[in-house]
Amino acid sequence: KKRVYEIYEAFSAGNLDLLASVLDEQVDFATNAPIDVFPYLGRRLGRAAVLKALSDVHVEFESLTFLPIWMVVENDTVGAILSIHATQRTTKRVLRFFAAHFLRFRDDRIVEFRSIMDSFEAVQQVLGREFDVRTEP
Numbered sequence: 001k002k003r004v005y006e007i008y009e010a011f012s013a014g015n016l017d018l019l020a021s022v023l024d025e026q027v028d029f030a031t032n033a034p035i036d037v038f039p040y041l042g043r044r045l046g047r048a049a050v051l052k053a054l055s056d057v058h059v060e061f062e063s064l065t066f067l068p069i070w071m072v073v074e075n076d077t078v079g080a081i082l083s084i085h086a087t088q089r090t091t092k093r094v095l096r097f098f099a100a101h102f103l104r105f106r107d108d109r110i111v112e113f114r115s116i117m118d119s120f121e122a123v124q125q126v127l128g129r130e131f132d133v134r135t136e137p
Contacts, residue, residue: 001071004078004103007110008066010041014058016051022060023047024109031115037123063087078103084117088126092114097122 003022010018029087031052033041040056058064064086079102086095099117103110 001028001073004073004080004106005068005070008068008082011030011054012064012065012066016055017060020047020051022109023050024106024111027110027113029053029113031117033115034123037126060087062089076105085127091107094127095122095126 007019007022009015010115012028022111025047026045027047027076029044030042031038035042040053040060044050045054065084067085068080069082069083071078079100082099082101084095084097087093088095097118102112102114104112
């Protein structure tokens with residue numbers, strides 16, 4: 001657990017050097033984020049592609065906090081629910097949403113990363129408006 005907390009602290013701080021050291025060369029990274037709003041997310045294969053995506057996240061957001069609020073560690077896998085806060089550089093909007101992360105390690109490096117984020121909530125916050133999702137006419 002301590003190692004996973006360190007990883008989230010490094011990402012929040014933009015410490016990509018530490019992240020590079022914990023990502024496997026062939027890491028498989030995927031999120032459910034809509035790429036038309038979050039073009040740096042989606043699916044990325046390989047350390048270089050993942051680091052570029054994570055770097056792009058820091059270009060878009062000036063402040064990031066990934067706070068694990070619940071975590072399960074079993075052998076080489078980790079499941080975590082996180083509270084995420086991010087401040088957009090261009091609009092100064094503060095985003096707050098939850099995500100679930102699933103990580104698989106091999107030789108102390110992340111080989112697989114999956115994220116399920118509350119993308120509906122995050123998209124509304126990025127765009128600065130709520131969507132009408134009524135199902136009745």
